[in-house]
Amino acid sequence: MKSIKKENNLNNKKILLRLDLNVPLLGDKITDTTRIDKILPTLNFLISQNAKIIIISHVGRPKGKVINDLSLRPICKDLEMKLSQNIKLISKDVKEIVHKDLFDNDDGKIIMLENIRFYPEEEENNQEFAKQLANLADIYVNDAFSCSHRSHASIDKITNFLPCYSGLQLDLEVNALKKITSEIKKPITCIIGGSKVSTKINIIKNLIPKFDNIIIVGGMANNIIKYMGNNIGKSLQEENSELIIEEIFSLSKTMNCKITYPEDIVVGKDLNGNPQIKELSEVSSDEMILDIGPKTIKVISNIIDESNTILWNGPAGYFENPSFANGSIEIAKKIVENNKSNKIYSVVGGGDTVSLLNSLNSIEDFNFVSTAGGAFLEYLEGKELPGIKVLN
Numbered sequence: 478m479k480s481i482k483k484e485n486n487l488n489n490k491k492i493l494l495r496l497d498l499n500v501p502l503l504g505d506k507i508t509d510t511t512r513i514d515k516i517l518p519t520l521n522f523l524i525s526q527n528a529k530i531i532i533i534s535h536v537g538r539p540k541g542k543v544i545n546d547l548s549l550r551p552i553c554k555d556l557e558m559k560l561s562q563n564i565k566l567i568s569k570d571v572k573e574i575v576h577k578d579l580f581d582n583d584d585g586k587i588i589m590l591e592n593i594r595f596y597p598e599e600e601e602n603n604q605e606f607a608k609q610l611a612n613l614a615d616i617y618v619n620d621a622f623s624c625s626h627r628s629h630a631s632i633d634k635i636t637n638f639l640p641c642y643s644g645l646q647l648d649l650e651v652n653a654l655k656k657i658t659s660e661i662k663k664p665i666t667c668i669i670g671g672s673k674v675s676t677k678i679n680i681i682k683n684l685i686p687k688f689d690n691i692i693i694v695g696g697m698a699n700n701i702i703k704y705m706g707n708n709i710g711k712s713l714q715e716e717n718s719e720l721i722i723e724e725i726f727s728l729s730k731t732m733n734c735k736i737t738y739p740e741d742i743v744v745g746k747d748l749n750g751n752p753q754i755k756e757l758s759e760v761s762s763d764e765m766i767l768d769i770g771p772k773t774i775k776v777i778s779n780i781i782d783e784s785n786t787i788l789w790n791g792p793a794g795y796f797e798n799p800s801f802a803n804g805s806i807e808i809a810k811k812i813v814e815n816n817k818s819n820k821i822y823s824v825v826g827g828g829d830t831v832s833l834l835n836s837l838n839s840i841e842d843f844n845f846v847s848t849a850g851g852a853f854l855e856y857l858e859g860k861e862l863p864g865i866k867v868l869n
Contacts (some may be wrong), residue, residue: 478651478868481519481618481642487526491579493614493639494523495631497621497848498534498552505551511831511840512623512848513555519620519644520560520587529580531614532556532564532589533631534621541597553589562587571596572609579613599630604637606630611638620644622651623849625864626856636867643868651865653824653845654856657788662822663689666784668777668808670695670791671827674718674725679858681725684788685734690780692737694773694793694804699766701738707757710744712766737780741770743794743801752800768794769804778811781821787812790827790854805833813842826853 481487496516501508523530537547553566564587567574571590579588593599598606607630611617617639619625624632625647635641643651657665665688671677674697681691693701696713703709704722729736743752744764754770769777781787789812793804815821825834826847834840847853852862 478643478648478865479641480648481616481644482522482648484616484642487523487528487616489527489529490616491529491531491614492523493531493533493610493617493635494519494644495617495619495621495624495635496532496534496644497623498532498549499536499623500552502536502546502551507551507555509832509835510555511835511846513552513559515848516620516644516646517559519618519646520556522645523618524560524562524586528586530587531579532587533593533610534589535592535594535599535624537592537594539592539594541595541600543595544592547592547595549589549592556587556589560587564589566591571606574613576613593631600627602628602630602634604630604634607634608638611635614639616640616642618642618644619864619868620646621864622647622847623852625862626852626860628863632864633867641868649845650847650849650853653847654853656822657786657824658687658857658859661687662785664784665786666690666692666780666788668692668694668787668789668791668793670697670793670830672696672713673715674700674721675715677854678721678725680790680854682728683857683859685725685728686732688734688788690735690737690784691729692777692780694739694769694777695791697791698738698769702742702757702766705757708760708762709766710760710762710764712760712764737776739766739769739773740776741772742766743768743770743803745801748795748798750800767798767801774804774807777808781808781811781815785821787821787823788857789823789825789830790857792829792833796829796833802833806837809834809837809839813839816842816844826850 539547557564566589568591699709699712699714700718794801796802796805823843824845
C-alpha cells in the first residue's frame with residue numbers, strides 16, 4: 478500500500494477521504510468518540526498539507542434510505558470542535574453534486590457528505606455511483622480499516638477511478654496486525670473471549686500454528702467447561718459445539734500451542750446477582766458463570782509475564798456489572814504493567830474490549846487498540862480484505 482504520508486504534493490488537491498465515523502449515538506449525543514479521535518492525525522496531516530478534504534462516512538444501517546436519526550450532523554459538529562475548523566455538511570444528493578459546487582468559498586477546507594449508506598448503490602458496490610464520487614476529487618484515501626472487509630462502492634470500486642492511498646490510521650492497524658501474524662516476536666499469547674466458539678473457530682484455527690498460548694475466557698469458555706464434564710447451570714452456552722472444541726484441542730496438540738481455560742469461576746444467580754467464587758465442579762443449576770476466578774487470573778498473569786506479544790479480543794466476563802469485571806480488569810492491569818516496562822507488544826481489538834479499556838482510561842497504555850470489529854477478526858482469520866486488496 479502507498480501511504481498518503483509519502484505523497485509530496487497535496488497542496489490544494491481535493492482528497493476524497495473515506496473514514497469510519499460509525500460511533501454510538503444517543504439522540505444527537507455521541508456516547509463514545511474513540512473512532513473519531515483515532516482519525517484526527519490523518520485529518521491534521523491533510524490540513525497541514527493545505528489539502529481540500531471531502532469526508533465520506535456512514536452511521537448505522539439505514540439500508541439505502543434517508544433516516545434523519547442517522548445523520549452525520551452530530552459527528553460533523555464534534556469534528557469541528559476538535560479540529561477548530563469549519564466543516565460544511567452537504568445533504569444534497571451525491572448524484573447531483575458537481576465538482577465546481579464544492580469549496581465555493583475560500584474559508585472552508587473540509588466538507589462532509591451526508592451518510593453514504595443513505596444510497597443503496599453504496600452497499601451494492603455500484604460502479605457508476607463510485608465514478609460519481611470519484612468525479613468530486615483528485616485523490617482517494619482510505620482511512621477506514623474497520624470498513625475494509627466490505628465490498629462497498631466507497632471502499633472498493635472507487636479505487637478504479639482515482640489515485641489511491643492508505644490513511645495514517647489504516648497504516649497503523651495493518652502494521653499492528655502484521656506484528657502479531659507475520660512479524661511475530663515469540664512467545665505470543667492470544668486472550669480470546671466472546672459468547673460463541675463457532676464465530677471465532679476460524680480465527681483460533683488460523684492462530685494456533687503461529688501462537689504459543691491461546692487463553693479462552695468469557696462465554697466461549699463455558700462450552701469448554703461443559704465439554705470437560707462440568708455443570709454450567711444457566712450460563713451462556715452454544716449448542717453442538719463439541720466437535721469444534723475437539724478440533725481446537727487436537728490442532729493445538731499437533732502445533733504445540735497450549736490452550737488455557739478457566740480453573741475457577743465467579744457465579745451469580747443472574748446478571749445482577751451477588752458474586753460467588755466457585756470451583757468448576759461446584760456450579761448449581763440455578764447459577765450463571767459470569768467471570769473468571771482468582772486462580773485463573775493468576776494463571777493468566779503468569780502467561781502474560783512469560784509472553785513477548787499479546788493479542789486480546791473479548792472480555793473475561795460480564796464486565797458491564799462491576800461485580801463481574803474483576804477478571805477483565807486484572808488482565809488489563811497486568812498487560813499495562815508489562816507494557817510500561819517494555820516487556821511486551823500488545824494489540825487489543827473488539828468493541829467490548831475497547832469499551833472496557835475506555836472505562837478504565839487505559840487505551841493509551843496499550844501499543845495498539847483497534848476500533849475495528851469484523852475487519853479485525855477477518856484479518857486474523859487470514860482472509861483477504863477487499864478494501865486492503867485494492868490499495869495494494
